[in-house]
Amino acid sequence: MARPSLVWLRDDLRIADNPALHAAIERGGPIAVVYLLDEVSEGIRPLGGASKWWLHHSLHSLADSLATIGGRLVLRRGAALEVIPQIVDAIDAGFVTWNRRYGAAREVDAQLKTLMRNRGVEVASHQANLLHEPWTITTGAGEPYKVFTPFWRACLTAGEPRMPLAAPGRMESVDLTSDALNEWNLLPAHPDWAGGLRDAWEPGEAAAHDRLDHFATEIVQNYHRRDEPGIEATSLLSPRLRFGELSPFQVWHRLRANLPDGVRANAAKFLSEVGWREFNWNILFHFPDLATRNVRAEFDAFPWGEPSTEELDAWRTGNTGVPLVDAGMRELWQTGYMHNRVRMVTASFLIKNLLVDWRVGERWFWDTLVDADEASNPGNWQWVAGSGADAAPYFRIFNPALQQKKFDPNGTYVKRWVPSSELTTAPIVDLAESRRDALAAYEAMRHRV
Numbered sequence: 001m002a003r004p005s006l007v008w009l010r011d012d013l014r015i016a017d018n019p020a021l022h023a024a025i026e027r028g029g030p031i032a033v034v035y036l037l038d039e040v041s042e043g044i045r046p047l048g049g050a051s052k053w054w055l056h057h058s059l060h061s062l063a064d065s066l067a068t069i070g071g072r073l074v075l076r077r078g079a080a081l082e083v084i085p086q087i088v089d090a091i092d093a094g095f096v097t098w099n100r101r102y103g104a105a106r107e108v109d110a111q112l113k114t115l116m117r118n119r120g121v122e123v124a125s126h127q128a129n130l131l132h133e134p135w136t137i138t139t140g141a142g143e144p145y146k147v148f149t150p151f152w153r154a155c156l157t158a159g160e161p162r163m164p165l166a167a168p169g170r171m172e173s174v175d176l177t178s179d180a181l182n183e184w185n186l187l188p189a190h191p192d193w194a195g196g197l198r199d200a201w202e203p204g205e206a207a208a209h210d211r212l213d214h215f216a217t218e219i220v221q222n223y224h225r226r227d228e229p230g231i232e233a234t235s236l237l238s239p240r241l242r243f244g245e246l247s248p249f250q251v252w253h254r255l256r257a258n259l260p261d262g263v264r265a266n267a268a269k270f271l272s273e274v275g276w277r278e279f280n281w282n283i284l285f286h287f288p289d290l291a292t293r294n295v296r297a298e299f300d301a302f303p304w305g306e307p308s309t310e311e312l313d314a315w316r317t318g319n320t321g322v323p324l325v326d327a328g329m330r331e332l333w334q335t336g337y338m339h340n341r342v343r344m345v346t347a348s349f350l351i352k353n354l355l356v357d358w359r360v361g362e363r364w365f366w367d368t369l370v371d372a373d374e375a376s377n378p379g380n381w382q383w384v385a386g387s388g389a390d391a392a393p394y395f396r397i398f399n400p401a402l403q404q405k406k407f408d409p410n411g412t413y414v415k416r417w418v419p420s421s422e423l424t425t426a427p428i429v430d431l432a433e434s435r436r437d438a439l440a441a442y443e444a445m446r447h448r449v
């Protein structure tokens with residue numbers, strides 16, 4: 001009989017199209033499926049509050065679906081390089097397997113691989129969470145792409161992504177003790193701020209597939225209106241992809257198959273947005289400190305202001321007096337999500353109108369977004385700041401009033417989040433004056449370097 005296997009799950013909380021789980025089942029023998037809450041290893045960015053909420057429910061759902069095929073989810077907490085070898089010893093595992101990750105914590109995986117192989121344990125890692133491995137998409141000179149359009153073109157010519165794997169029908173499980181999920185205290189208690197999240201979302205693999213189907217059949221035809229926050233035109237799949245309840249391969253093939261002619265252009269545009277996710281992971285792979293360091297080093301000289309507590313609180317709580325900004329920040333606080341166009345506007349307001357360092361806003365989003373991910377969050381914040389890889393050639397400052405006029409002309413979105421009685425509040429900064437200050441600060445930076 002085959003020795004037991006250990007499947008180490010991370011950002012891949014699914015049983016369908018899970019190559020690591022698939023490999024262990026193919027090999028035969030009992031399997032320990034382990035999720036490790038690791039907040040201490042080198043390169044790990046501990047989750048924010050909203051992400052912890054999502055993780056709790058997604059793990060709950062995963063444990064249920066594993067149980068239906070004879071599996072059992074084992075929860076453990078601690079540093080991977082200590083806990084995984086302990087489990088390997090405890091069950092006398094002959095095989096350890098996982099799906100790859102691409103941030104700084106991949107160094108931990110490399111060390112674990114060596115450690116295991118030195119002990120005679122077989123190890124295999126798999127491509128599961130990106131359509132293209134970052135080291136396979138490079139310029140003619142072998143360099144990473146810094147601009148999205150040629151990056152995506154290279155992805156599209158790199159060959160059709162593989163088909164997703166079906167969910168396994170049956171597996172054998174190892175008897176192993178597990179932490180109790182509730183004891184991890186991932187859910188907020190005092191106060192319980194998660195009511196709006198509960199109303200807005202149902203985490204878990206089954207609900208993720210329902211949403212993907214709904215998007216592919218009902219919503220994608222509206223995708224050309226994706227910039228309008230007041231209507232349902234986007235997929236809302238970001239937390240599903242973030243926690244790996246869905247793989248990008250499943251999303252890709254669902255949006256390529258059997259679509260009526262009129263929908264194809266919308267689907268292609270949607271898939272190119274999934275391409276931005278790939279692009280940001282590509283950048284993070286080559287630039288592991290994306291959340292703390294400007295990709296364009298000249299921005300190190302940018303003269304950020306010292307944010308006042310009042311201004312920062314006004315931004316965080318949606319009380320700036322700028323309707324679109326306030327609507328976005330309230331949507332974020334209540335649901336753990338914000339529409340993409342509004343994310344750009346709220347980020348631009350903080351960075352350009354309040355002259356606050358982008359890292360301050362990035363950390364707030366990290367704590368409050370259910371889809372906060374270590375590539376797309378800092379990648380997009382740097383994009384808005386102008387310090388990122390694919391930054392605009394000029395210093396773009398969004399005008400929130402014009403953005404509202406263009407994308408929420410009837411105020412549908414703003415009214416959903418901000419009561420009309422509050423819409424007359426005066427803005428905390430003068431938009432035109434602060435815009436001039438931002439441009440002056442940009443010029444000052446350019447003259448310093």
Ligand code: FAD
Pocket residue numbers: 226234235236237238239241242270273274275276277278280338339340341343344347365369371372373374376377378380381384
């Ligand atoms: P759709 O339009 O349906 O897009 C489909 C998928 O493509 C998304 O689910 C997402 O996985 C990906 N995607 C779309 N746009 C982008 C983009 N600009 N960058 C990277 N991936 C993209 N997205 C995150 O997933 N996590 C984050 O932490 C995050 N932080 C952001 C911070 C700022 C300041 C800004 C401006 C954008 C951020 N985004 C982030 C990107 C984008 O806002 C969300 O991916 C999108 O709003 C999710 O909604 P959706 O699933 O309905 O998107």
